[in-house]
Amino acid sequence: MSIIAVENLSKIYPVAVKQPGIKGTLTHFFRRTYREIKAVQNVSFYIEPGEVVGFLGANGAGKTTTLKMLTGLIHPSEGKVKVAGYTPFRRQPQFLHKTSLVMGQKQQLLWDLPALDSLKINAAVYNLSDKVFQQRLSELARMLDIESKLIQPVRKLSLGERMKAELLAALLHHPQVLFLDEPTLGLDVNAQVAVREFLQEYNHRYQATILLTSHYMADITALCDRVLLIHQGQLIYDGSLEGLLARFAPCREVRVELARHLPTDKLSQYGDVKAIDGQQVRFLVRREDLTATISRLLSELQIQDMSVSEPPIEEVIGRLFSAGTVT
Structure with a gap:
């Protein structure tokens, strides 16, 4: 049974429209008119217990609005949602x-x-109880490596330490479902890694279900096997991260360091040249041509170093959001 079930979920906000000038002000005061903002439109998905799912979208796409409906902070305009068997907006103590x-x-x-x-x-x-509190406090503080910071005023903690303390506070009651909205926002690289490692360990230890939004793709690739993509309030993709890359990134990235500089027209026969920096060249090569292309590069050019990788996921996601569709 799905621990999160969302069916045709929508949120529509009425926004007052006011014309400029005195006449517009008087009309707005006595006979106000509205237009509708569709923040979320007919979104449906199901999440199983223990899953860690990434929820991606550009600013204003509807991610936070959806999370607020899933946690009961706002009432949906249409559709049904169940989290851990409860209707969120009723805010029942068992749900909380x-x-x-x-x-x-x-x-x-x-x-x-x-x-x-x-x-x-x-x-x-x-x-x-005091016993349960002390046990969970000790365990979570040790996992987060924050034991010595808990007696300091919050204002004296670093941003990373505050985020760890916020996670500890949110997990003290051992929730089955954890909603995370930009948990690594503004953190330095080390703090981001620490938060990711903690979330991985917490998920493995307690089989907690996690729905995560983040603009840092490293959070998604480190934690999530499945992603949901939302664009202008509509869900445009629901599937594996690996499947997303295979479908929308048909090329592999090949980086080579040449023994000497070569002109672009000479290099373009091996693939789509994306960047040249001195003797460093970055190609995009279609997956089906990869083996043959690497063989040609090694036999025809003097290469000092070579690496093959997936193209940056930021580029793939960015293209999808720009297009607004996955078709």
Whole structure:
């Protein structure tokens, strides 16, 4: 049975329209007119227990609106949604015990108090006994490597340390479903890696279901086997990340370091030349031609180094969002 079931979910916002000038102001005051903004349109998907799913889209595509409907913060205009067997907008206590939402742009910890004080408040809210609280606090703090920081005021923590403390607070009640909205936003590379490793370990240890939005593709490739793509409020792809690359990135990236510089027209016979930097050349080669092309490169050119990889996933996702379709 799916732990998250979404069927034809939509959210439509009425927005007041006002014409300029005094007449427009008076009309707006006495007889207001509205237009509809369709933030999310007929979105359907199912997520099984223990899955880690990436939810991708450009700014304003509808990701955060969808997450807010899944967590019960806003009421959907149309459609049905079930999370852990509950209807989110009813905000039943049992539902709140089974889910958690972490938003990278917002915080739940009290700014001037030590994080530990906020964690004690959370423990009281979720009716955790002192024994359970101490056990979970010790375990999660050790996994996050933040034991020594919990007695410092939150305002004195670094951004990465605050994010770890936010995760600890969100997971103290061991939710079955975790919604993450840009959890690594603004973090440095080391902090991003630490958060990803923690989420991987938490998922493996507790089989928690995670729905993750992020503009950092490294988060998605490190954590998610499946991705959902939303564009202008509509779901345009639901499938594996590997399948997405195979379908929409038919080329492999070949980088070579030549013994001497060669002109572009000489190099273009081996593939689509994307960049030349001195003796460094970057090609795109179709997958079916890859073996033959590499053989030609090695036999016909003086090559000092070579590497073959998938093209950057950012380029693939960016092309899909620009096109607005996967057909």
